[in-house]
Amino acid sequence: MHPSRFTHDILLLFAGPIVWGLHFLAIYGFTGVVCARALPDARWLGIGWSGWVVVAMGVLALAVLAGCLRVRPLSPAPDDRRFLRWTAVALAGLAALAIVWETLAVFLVPGCAPGVPG
Amino acid sequence: MTKAEALDSARPGNDGELPNPLPRPAEELERLEQAWRYPPGIRVLTEVNNNIIGVLYIGTAFLFFLLAGVLALLMRTQLAVPENHLLAPETYNQVFTMHGTVMMFLFAVPMVEAVGVLLLPNMLGARDLPFPRLSAYAYWAYAVGGLVFFGSLFWGVAPRGGWFMYPPLTSYEFSPGDNADFWLLGIGFIEISAIAGAIEIVVGVLRTRAPGMTLARMPIYAWSMLVVAGLIIFAFPAVILATLLLEVERSFQWPFFIAAKGGDPLLWQHLFWFFGHPEVYIIFLPAAGMVSMIIPAMTGRPLVGYRLVVLALVGTGFLSFGLWVHHMFTTGIPQLSVSFFSAASMAVAVPSGIQVFAWIATVAAARRMRPLKTPMLFVLGFFFIFVLGGLTGVMVAVVPFDWQAHDTYFIVAHLHYVLIGGMVFPLFAALYFWAPYVSRKPLSERIGKWAFWLMFIGVNLTFFPMHLTGLAGMPRRVYTYADHPGWGALNLLSTGGAYLIAAGVLLVVIDMALHFRISGRNAGNVWNAGTLEWLPNGNYASRSIPRVTGREPLWEQPGLPREVEQGRWYLPGAPTGRRETVVTSPIEAEPQYLLLMPGPGWSPLVSALGTAGFFLLLTVKMVLPALLFGVVAIVALLKWLWASDPEPDHPRVDIGGGVLLPVQMTGPSSHSWWAMVVLVIVSASIFGSMVFSYLFLWTVSPDVWPTSTAVLPGWVWPAISASLLLASAMLVRWCNRRLLRAESSTQRSLQAVLGAAVLLLFASVVVEVAGHLSTPVSPTQSAYGAAVYMVGALQAFFVAVVACMGLYTIARSACGMLSARRRQTFDNTRLFWYYAVAQGLAGLALVHGFPRLLA
Numbered sequence: 001m002h003p004s005r006f007t008h009d010i011l012l013l014f015a016g017p018i019v020w021g022l023h024f025l026a027i028y029g030f031t032g033v034v035c036a037r038a039l040p041d042a043r044w045l046g047i048g049w050s051g052w053v054v055v056a057m058g059v060l061a062l063a064v065l066a067g068c069l070r071v072r073p074l075s076p077a078p079d080d081r082r083f084l085r086w087t088a089v090a091l092a093g094l095a096a097l098a099i100v101w102e103t104l105a106v107f108l109v110p111g112c113a114p115g116v117p118g
Numbered sequence: 119m120t121k122a123e124a125l126d127s128a129r130p131g132n133d134g135e136l137p138n139p140l141p142r143p144a145e146e147l148e149r150l151e152q153a154w155r156y157p158p159g160i161r162v163l164t165e166v167n168n169n170i171i172g173v174l175y176i177g178t179a180f181l182f183f184l185l186a187g188v189l190a191l192l193m194r195t196q197l198a199v200p201e202n203h204l205l206a207p208e209t210y211n212q213v214f215t216m217h218g219t220v221m222m223f224l225f226a227v228p229m230v231e232a233v234g235v236l237l238l239p240n241m242l243g244a245r246d247l248p249f250p251r252l253s254a255y256a257y258w259a260y261a262v263g264g265l266v267f268f269g270s271l272f273w274g275v276a277p278r279g280g281w282f283m284y285p286p287l288t289s290y291e292f293s294p295g296d297n298a299d300f301w302l303l304g305i306g307f308i309e310i311s312a313i314a315g316a317i318e319i320v321v322g323v324l325r326t327r328a329p330g331m332t333l334a335r336m337p338i339y340a341w342s343m344l345v346v347a348g349l350i351i352f353a354f355p356a357v358i359l360a361t362l363l364l365e366v367e368r369s370f371q372w373p374f375f376i377a378a379k380g381g382d383p384l385l386w387q388h389l390f391w392f393f394g395h396p397e398v399y400i401i402f403l404p405a406a407g408m409v410s411m412i413i414p415a416m417t418g419r420p421l422v423g424y425r426l427v428v429l430a431l432v433g434t435g436f437l438s439f440g441l442w443v444h445h446m447f448t449t450g451i452p453q454l455s456v457s458f459f460s461a462a463s464m465a466v467a468v469p470s471g472i473q474v475f476a477w478i479a480t481v482a483a484a485r486r487m488r489p490l491k492t493p494m495l496f497v498l499g500f501f502f503i504f505v506l507g508g509l510t511g512v513m514v515a516v517v518p519f520d521w522q523a524h525d526t527y528f529i530v531a532h533l534h535y536v537l538i539g540g541m542v543f544p545l546f547a548a549l550y551f552w553a554p555y556v557s558r559k560p561l562s563e564r565i566g567k568w569a570f571w572l573m574f575i576g577v578n579l580t581f582f583p584m585h586l587t588g589l590a591g592m593p594r595r596v597y598t599y600a601d602h603p604g605w606g607a608l609n610l611l612s613t614g615g616a617y618l619i620a621a622g623v624l625l626v627v628i629d630m631a632l633h634f635r636i637s638g639r640n641a642g643n644v645w646n647a648g649t650l651e652w653l654p655n656g657n658y659a660s661r662s663i664p665r666v667t668g669r670e671p672l673w674e675q676p677g678l679p680r681e682v683e684q685g686r687w688y689l690p691g692a693p694t695g696r697r698e699t700v701v702t703s704p705i706e707a708e709p710q711y712l713l714l715m716p717g718p719g720w721s722p723l724v725s726a727l728g729t730a731g732f733f734l735l736l737t738v739k740m741v742l743p744a745l746l747f748g749v750v751a752i753v754a755l756l757k758w759l760w761a762s763d764p765e766p767d768h769p770r771v772d773i774g775g776g777v778l779l780p781v782q783m784t785g786p787s788s789h790s791w792w793a794m795v796v797l798v799i800v801s802a803s804i805f806g807s808m809v810f811s812y813l814f815l816w817t818v819s820p821d822v823w824p825t826s827t828a829v830l831p832g833w834v835w836p837a838i839s840a841s842l843l844l845a846s847a848m849l850v851r852w853c854n855r856r857l858l859r860a861e862s863s864t865q866r867s868l869q870a871v872l873g874a875a876v877l878l879l880f881a882s883v884v885v886e887v888a889g890h891l892s893t894p895v896s897p898t899q900s901a902y903g904a905a906v907y908m909v910g911a912l913q914a915f916f917v918a919v920v921a922c923m924g925l926y927t928i929a930r931s932a933c934g935m936l937s938a939r940r941r942q943t944f945d946n947t948r949l950f951w952y953y954a955v956a957q958g959l960a961g962l963a964l965v966h967g968f969p970r971l972l973a
Contacts, residue, residue: 006704017436024440028458035452036817051454075705083334083425084705090429098437098465105457114450 005074013084015068016092023061023099027054035112051106058103065092065099136686137775138662146691147661153692154245154658157718164718166250169657171257172236173556173636178261179229184623185268186220189213191620194580198613200601210597211278212297216271218281219301222397223308224264226541227350230404231256231315233548234343236556238319240651241337243328243666245659245699247318248789250715251722251758256314258726263307266734270300277301280595282390283364285375285383290368299737302365306733309358316350317796319343321789324704328650329688330665331707337649337669338421341428342407345435346400351796352439353396355803360389363811363908372897372904374811380822380901384449385814389807391442399438401537403431405544406473409497412544412551413477415647416494417484420670423476430469430476437466447520456517463515470508474501491645492566496547499574500539507535510585525595528588534581546573546626554641555651557634565629572622579615583608648673654683662687662774663700689773694781700773701789711783712771716761725754756926762790763935763942784941794946798953801916805957808912809964812905816968822900824969835889836966840959842882847955849875850948858938865936869928875951876924879917882958886910909961916954923947 011018034050042049069092073084156165165171192213196205205213235253239246247253270276277297279288288298323344327336363374364386373379375386414421421427440462447456478501481487487494510532514520523529546569554560587608592599599605643652648670653660664687668674681687688709689700697715702708728751735744768781785791816823824830849871856864856871887910897907927947930936936944 009705014432014436017432021436021439024458024462028455031452031455031458033817035455036820054454077332077706079334080332080705083332086425087429087432090425091433094429094433094465094468095436097468098440098462101461101465102440102458105454105461109453109457111454112452114452 009073009075009084012068012071012073013088014091015071015088016065016095019061019065019068019092020095020098023057024102026057027102030054030057031111038112047106048111050111054106055103058099061099062096065096068092136681137665137688137773137777138686138690140684140686142685142690146685149695150658150661150690150692151656153695153697153717154656156657161718163723164720166254166716166718166722167657168235168239168246168250168253169556171250171253172232174261175228175232175235175253175257178257178264179225179232182220182224182264182268183229184627186217186225187620187623189217189220191616193217194613194616196597197599197609199610200599200606202598205597207597208274208278211595212271212274212276214595215277215280215301216268219277219305220268221537222281222401223305224260224268226401226537227308227312227397228260228264229545230343230346230401230541231312231319233404233408233545234315234319234346237552237651238322238340238343239326239699240555240653240655240659241649242323242326242340243331243650243660243663244322244326245663245697246715247322248326248699248701248713248715249318249321249793250697251719252314252318254722255726255729256311256318258723259307259729260311262727263304263730263734266730267300267304270297270304275300277304282394283386284390285364285367285386286377288364289375290371291376293368296738298368299365302361302368303733303737305361307730309354309361310729312350312354313800316347316354316800317793319347320351320796321792323347325701325789325792326699326713327702327707328663328666329700329702329707329709330667331702333705334425335666335669338410338424338427338431339404339407342403342410342431345431346403349396349400349403349435349438351800352803353393353400355800356389356807357393359804359807359811360386360393363389366908366911367904370898372908373901374815374904374908376901379899380815380819381904382815382818382901384446384818385811387446387449388442388814389811391445392439392807394445395441396435396438398536398540399434402540403434405500405541405548406431408548408551409477409500409544410473411647411649412493412497412547413480414670415551415645416487416491416497417480418486418646419480419483420648420673421476422479422483423472424669426472427476430472433469434466434473437462437469441466444515444520447517448524453517460515460517464512467508467512474505477501491550492561492563492570493547493551493645495567495570496543496550499570500543500547503535503539503543503574503577505539507532507537507539511536523588525593526588527584527592527594530594531581531584531588534577534584538577538581543573546570549626551645552651553634554644556636556640558637558639558641559633559635560641560644561626561629561633565625565632569622569625569629572618572625574622576615576618576620576622579618580612581615583611583615587612643672643679653679658692658697661685662690664688688775688777693771693773694768700779701783709773709777709779710787712773712779712781713789714764714781716758719758721754721758725751725758728752728754752922759926759943760930763930763940765935765937765940782942784939785945788942788945790942790946791949794949798949801950801953801957805912805960808909809960812909812964812968815901815905819901820972822902823972824895824902825973827970827973829893829895830966830969830973831889831893833966835885835892836962839882839886839889840962842878842885843955843958846875846878846882847952849878850951854944854948857936857941857944865931865934868936869931872924872928872931876921879920879924879954883910883914883917886913886962906965909965913954913958913961916957920947920951920954923950 069089073081075081156162196202275296277300279298283301286292323340366372367374373381375381375383410421410427441459443459444463514523514532550561550566587605590604592605650671652672660682662682662685664678664682672678697717699713700709701711701713703710728747731747732744732751735747766782770778770780772778853868853871856868895903897903927943930943
């Protein structure tokens with residue numbers, strides 16, 4: 001097999017978790033910097049602007065996930081293609097669940113209040 | 119006949135026509151046995167074959183399990199009654215630190231890699247993993263270094279800061295002496311050993327599977343090891359960098375973790391737990407993989423939901439990286455950030471649950487399970503204990519609950535339920551299950567059952583009461599406690615339970631002493647399992663390598679054991695007269711080339727002794743002898759490398775069924791290129807952790823970052839340094855083109871240009887450091903200075919490594935061992951060179967660009 005075909009298929013297989021990882025890094029890094037710098041927090045519908053940015057990142061990540069699923073495996077064997085496709089879709093589903101779950105936190109807890117027992 | 123037609127004709131069902139006809143030539147088997155024969159006498163230490171290294175590796179890891187278990191008994195004896203003074207506080211601190219450290223670093227991680235080294239080749243249908251000397255090196259470095267490290271207890275210099283070694287407690291101010299250094303440098307060889315193992319496993323699983331063993335037919339255990347190797351590749355670099363930073367802080371007073379100078383102890387926690395949480399899955403996933411192999415064999419049914427289990431393994435592997443802050447819920451991190459980790463902690467329950475339900479469904483569909491055999495008993499014990507640990511895991515993932523339970527015995531109970539349930543019980547199941555694969559006799563069912571019940575009752579008796587003591591407020595890591603109502607009785611129960619576990623383990627040791635015998639022959643497929651490791655085998659693995667058509671080939675192709683043993687499948691002998699295996703494509707597993715493998719040699723052992731000696735002598739500040747050991751390690755390494763990358767002059771080899779394979783291959787298809795790619799990813803992860811550290815320190819201490827460009831080196835310094843880096847890469851690219859022309863006259867100019875490229879690399883580091891020296895910033899003054907100089911130091915290290923590789927390549931060229939066809943050495947050097955240049959450029963952009971963005 002040509003290595004580029006392998007790279008293509010393996011990236012497709014792991015697309016869901018990779019998008020999740022990048023999304024997680026982005027929301028954690030963004031929130032960390034915003035909170036460390038205590039930037040002014042304009043609110044809309046009870047949520048600060050930084051919270052809306054996190055929501056937007058979640059929506060973007062889900063859109064990228066949906067886009068990844070349009071890609072087809074390149075492996076020549078039908079069995080492999082079916083397996084790769086099924087696993088990629090299932091992993092993307094798990095990643096989507098994790099992304100939604102993490103984004104929901106924005107609606108439940110205050111942004112930068114320190115998370116220690118009061 | 120085309121290759122594809124030849125392959126198809128070799129599939130079973132085509133009139134029984136197999137790749138190699140009978141009768142086989144008389145001398146064929148003899149030649150194969152000769153190639154794989156163990157060296158006699160003391161020279162058996164030079165053997166690199168996975169059968170020997172794997173068993174030694176497992177035995178040594180088990181020894182550390184026993185040693186750490188003795189430490190646990192000491193602790194439990196101390197805690198049996200209130201106000202006990204059996205152990206002094208100082209000793210107790212060393213004992214609990216070493217118990218955790220040894221269990222995690224010297225037992226759990228090496229054990230999972232050891233089992234992989236032993237089982238994977240045969241399970242995949244390979245003769246050995248692709249880098250046997252690397253396995254041997256990883257083993258010896260670990261065994262020698264680990265035993266000396268454990269010995270530090272007897273001299274009272276063992277680490278005492280907890281297995282997580284939180285600064286500032288472990289920094290130079292509060293931990294003078296060598297104790298903390300033993301931890302920091304002492305586990306250096308474990309880090310190296312783990313990475314070496316991960317490289318071996320990734321390349322082995324993806325490239326040495328039997329023909330026809332596509333990704334969709336790969337044994338679940340191989341999937342789990344692939345995911346685990348990925349976790350090691352991304353998680354270990356964080357702890358490698360963390361130990362480096364803390365050791366530099368201790369040795370040179372560069373303040374990474376000292377708050378007064380802009381550092382932050384939380385940086386350690388971030389780096390440590392970014393490794394530490396995936397570490398839990400590095401331990402659990404292989405165990406889960408073993409369970410997924412044992413249950414089908416014991417029930418006579420294929421695993422229900424194979425694809426779901428693959429999904430669960432991969433999903434758990436990834437999500438485990440999003441959990442590290444759940445060890446830090448009480449450190450004052452913003453609530454929103456904490457919530458992300460809480461959500462990820464709960465999300466990871468989904469794939470874990472999928473696996474548990476797949477196992478239960480397989481058990482429910484069992485065809486033959488009664489009477490319950492010992493491996494299955496341990497698996498059922500695992501279900502019970504692990505699920506309880508998982509449930510308390512969900513409890514502590516809830517932030518407010520964690521605030522209450524943090525640092526109490528509730529956490530001790532949770533983590534032991536998870537680790538003992540998730541790893542130790544499956545491991546004992548695996549020991550009883552796979553013993554007949556190595557030993558002449560299986561282990562005793564009767565003793566095994568006694569051992570199981572003692573351990574099962576013991577574990578619950580030890581750790582269940584800890585939930586209660588924890589909820590009652592008993593803190594962990596205390597050497598003794600006052601006689602609060604209820605604490606004393608519960609602790610006495612826990613101590614009694616610990617001795618029951620010890621009795622169970624002792625029975626297993628006795629069972630092994632009575633029945634475990636390695637003699638070249640094994641007990642065979644006593645469980646009627648379906649995967650390839652149960653084929654008849656010898657030192658050379660199976661006599662011939664079959665084409666598989668399903669996930670349980672031994673069930674689906676009933677004649678396989680006999681056909682394989684008769685040599686009717688691929689590669690029935692040793693056509694080159696050397697050790698060899700078939701390298702296949704990574705997804706469809708079609709044969710690509712014949713990999714010639716090294717045989718016994720002293721180099722891996724000597725190199726490992728050098729590595730262990732280097733780290734251990736450095737710990738006790740014996741710098742010169744340490745350097746000598748380092749040189750020994752490098753010389754031995756070079757000696758073993760020198761023999762690799764031979765001239766690919768062997769004609770193509772017929773492995774049967776009309777399949778003609780080239781011997782060796784260069785470029786991106788070769789296994790060594792793949793290993794180098796993995797090494798590049800590891801290096802990038804280390805550098806990524808450094809970038810995170812730099813940015814993290816900036817977020818917590820912006821006041822020590824420059825507020826104007828006046829204290830930064832002028833633009834000209836990084837510009838020159840970057841130009842030098844790029845120029846060196848261009849020269850290497852030129853060499854690459856030159857090498858493609860097959861004329862021998864090109865070698866001289868190639869050597870000169872490569873030498874110039876090495877000098878340019880060095881110059882780039884010198885210019886960068888000179889630039890910083892021209893400013894008033896120093897590495898000891900603030901976290902900013904420390905971070906800047908550390909980025910430079912890391913780059914200097916990589917440049918030194920690349921320079922060694924460059925000089926080695928020049929030496930090979932000068933000896934006439936480099937050509938357009940014989941170019942693996944050059945290709946690998948080139949790949950790492952480009953990486954070092956890219957890392958250098960990224961470092962310059964960070965160190966010079968980021969402060970300018972702020973100023």
